[in-house]
Amino acid sequence: MKKKKISLYIGIIIIVSLLILMIVSFFYTPYSVTEMNRIKRFSAPSSEHWFGTDNFGRDILSRIMIGSQTAFFVGLVAVSIGLLFGVVIGAVAGYFGGWIDVFIMRIMDAMMAFPGILFALMFVSIFGVGIRNTIIAIGIMSIPSFARITRSGYIQHKEFEYVKNARVKGVSNIRIIFSHILPNVISPIIVAASMGFSSAVLSEAALSFLGLGVQPPNPSWGRMLNESQMYISIAPWYAIVPGIMITLIVLGFNFLGDGIRDLQDKRK
Amino acid sequence: MLITVFFVSVITFISFEIIPGDPVLARLGVDADEAQVKALTEELHLNDPFPLRFSMWLKGAFTGDLGTSIRYSRPVGELIGERIPVTLSLALISLLLIVIIGIPLGIISAKYGDRWPGITISLVSQIGMAIPSFWSGIILMFIFGLLLRWVSPGGYTSWEVSPSEWFKSLILPAVAIALPSIATVIRYTRNTVMEQMKHDYVRMAYSKGLKVNSVLFRHVLKNALIPVITVLGMITANILGGSIVIEQVFTLPGVGRLLINAISTRDLPLAQGMILYISFVIVIINFLIDIIYTVIDPRIKLN
Numbered sequence: 001m002k003k004k005k006i007s008l009y010i011g012i013i014i015i016v017s018l019l020i021l022m023i024v025s026f027f028y029t030p031y032s033v034t035e036m037n038r039i040k041r042f043s044a045p046s047s048e049h050w051f052g053t054d055n056f057g058r059d060i061l062s063r064i065m066i067g068s069q070t071a072f073f074v075g076l077v078a079v080s081i082g083l084l085f086g087v088v089i090g091a092v093a094g095y096f097g098g099w100i101d102v103f104i105m106r107i108m109d110a111m112m113a114f115p116g117i118l119f120a121l122m123f124v125s126i127f128g129v130g131i132r133n134t135i136i137a138i139g140i141m142s143i144p145s146f147a148r149i150t151r152s153g154y155i156q157h158k159e160f161e162y163v164k165n166a167r168v169k170g171v172s173n174i175r176i177i178f179s180h181i182l183p184n185v186i187s188p189i190i191v192a193a194s195m196g197f198s199s200a201v202l203s204e205a206a207l208s209f210l211g212l213g214v215q216p217p218n219p220s221w222g223r224m225l226n227e228s229q230m231y232i233s234i235a236p237w238y239a240i241v242p243g244i245m246i247t248l249i250v251l252g253f254n255f256l257g258d259g260i261r262d263l264q265d266k267r268k
Numbered sequence: 269m270l271i272t273v274f275f276v277s278v279i280t281f282i283s284f285e286i287i288p289g290d291p292v293l294a295r296l297g298v299d300a301d302e303a304q305v306k307a308l309t310e311e312l313h314l315n316d317p318f319p320l321r322f323s324m325w326l327k328g329a330f331t332g333d334l335g336t337s338i339r340y341s342r343p344v345g346e347l348i349g350e351r352i353p354v355t356l357s358l359a360l361i362s363l364l365l366i367v368i369i370g371i372p373l374g375i376i377s378a379k380y381g382d383r384w385p386g387i388t389i390s391l392v393s394q395i396g397m398a399i400p401s402f403w404s405g406i407i408l409m410f411i412f413g414l415l416l417r418w419v420s421p422g423g424y425t426s427w428e429v430s431p432s433e434w435f436k437s438l439i440l441p442a443v444a445i446a447l448p449s450i451a452t453v454i455r456y457t458r459n460t461v462m463e464q465m466k467h468d469y470v471r472m473a474y475s476k477g478l479k480v481n482s483v484l485f486r487h488v489l490k491n492a493l494i495p496v497i498t499v500l501g502m503i504t505a506n507i508l509g510g511s512i513v514i515e516q517v518f519t520l521p522g523v524g525r526l527l528i529n530a531i532s533t534r535d536l537p538l539a540q541g542m543i544l545y546i547s548f549v550i551v552i553i554n555f556l557i558d559i560i561y562t563v564i565d566p567r568i569k570l571n
Contacts, residue, residue, distance in 0.1 A: 007394075106271060106272070106275060107275060109272055109275075110272050110275035110276050110279060111279070114276070114279075114547050114550070115505045115506060115508055115509030115546075115550065116509065117509040117510075117512055117513065118508075118509060118512070118543060118546055118547065121512070121527065121528075121531055121539075121543070122280070122283060122539070122543050123283075124531065125530070125531040125534070125536070125539045126283055126284060126286070129532075198398070202400055205400055205402075206400065206402060206513050209400075209402050209513065209516075210513060210516060210528055211532065212528075212531065212532070225402065225403060225406065228406075229406055229517070232406060232409070232410045232414065233410070233414050236410060239403075239406050239407070239410070240407070242403075243399075243400065243403035243404075243406070243407070246400050246403065247395070247398045247399050247400070247403070248398075250397075250398035250400075251394065251395060251398035254394065254397065254398060255394070258394075
């Protein structure tokens with residue numbers, strides 16, 4: 001019993017610490033993120049600069065802190081886009097069934113056949129690089145998985161008595177879909193949202209690493225990795241810290257998702 | 269499969285149709301006179317109705333004629349063809365690593381269940397899933413390429429030139445791509461094997477007096493294989509996606525690097541053609557996996 005809750009606790013601890021880091025960064029960073037200092041270029045980690053400095057002599061800790069804002073922002077908005085459209089599409093497909101279901105799920109399958117990163121690349125190549133388009137692309141590509149999970153819940157629940165009763169009473173389909181069935185099928189969707197958050201952060205990091213996501217001078221962990229690659233032999237710490245941060249946030253949301261799922265399984 | 273291929277092509281075609289900007293003016297410049305504009309519009313068939321243009325483009329795609337790259341002034345098909353060997357070798361090495369490391373570790377971790385070796389493997393695999401491949405790529409290159417100098421840090425040597433150098437130039441990127449997928453396969457194998465262990469036929473096999481390992485590898489593995497193969501299908505798509513990024517880290521002249529170049533220089537015919545081909549490959553792989561199911565498990569029928 002207790003063992004099962006470990007992932008939930010680890011997840012919460014990691015995410016809460018990162019959230020605190022982000023909130024603090026709105027009010028305080030040890031140094032200015034854009035302040036350059038030629039003399040201090042590539043200083044190794046020290047008591048003055050905990051994570052060292054980069055090729056412009058900027059403090060890496062401060063940039064990591066501001067970068068957490070980007071990570072959380074991208075994750076939050078992208079998951080919201082995916083949730084909003086995915087749940088509506090999946091609910092309609094699952095609830096109505098028939099040709100609507102076949103048609104919608106064919107499109108979702110085709111979207112899933114694209115590897116996520118490929119779709120995001122296509123999107124930014126058409127609409128241009130930058131953070132806004134990155135978020136929209138990541139959001140769109142998470143729609144099919146939310147739609148699938150929602151659909152399977154609706155297919156199961158539309159046969160239940162409470163739904164049939166509601167229909168006999170003349171409750172409108174929209175009301176049945178959103179206020180009767182949705183609360184009953186929401187838990188796997190929450191798990192998917194947590195996992196979706198970590199893959200959104202990972203995708204943003206990959207795109208920014210390729211130079212197509214967040215544009216300078218805005219700090220992003222993926223972007224920092226991209227810039228650090230050139231200086232890896234003189235400043236390895238520059239590449240190590242952002243990578244650990246990306247791993248941590250992804251790990252946190254994966255653990256959280258796993259933990260919530262275990263909790264639900266136990267209730268059943 | 270054909271329906272999915274059709275949808276994928278429609279999505280790709282329409283997406284590149286709605287690009288803001290006029291392709292004719294983009295090519296001729298704003299000062300072009302009306303006759304020139306008219307001639308090029310005719311040449312590119314831009315006045316034809318939408319379904320006609322789509323079917324011509326699709327026909328071109330299937331006959332290998334995807335138009336000409338703006339930047340390289342060469343046929344798109346030819347450019348992609350040159351780079352396929354690099355990406356293909358990279359994908360195959362990673363897939364091999366995933367299968368020979370992931371599946372056995374998954375089984376071992378299931379064998380120990382909730383005792384410490386099982387828990388340790390699943391915890392490590394949880395971390396492995398979270399590490400971005402481009403970061404582990406950078407770190408691997410730093411350790412084995414720059415510090416220890418076992419392999420060259422980046423660049424590609426073809427098989428024809430020297431098989432050992434070919435392997436050395438691909439092993440690090442392959443490991444970087446494989447790591448998260450190995451972790452996924454371990455977790456999946458562990459879950460399905462542990463699920464199978466609850467079945468009656470397992471108890472039966474034990475009561476016959478079989479040893480743990482022979483029950484695991486001769487009875488359970490066969491039944492656990494199908495869900496694992498499903499995951500391998502998804503992973504193949506991930507490998508292709510991963511190599512797009514990893515080729516950038518290790519400066520490998522593969523399909524991924526070409527695609528990133530096409531996108532950052534806005535070479536749209538090239539980008540469009542590449543995206544179409546890569547997604548075709550993935551759809552075909554998924555189809556092949558469906559066929560593999562029916563071979564492994566005759567109970568499953570394709571409809």
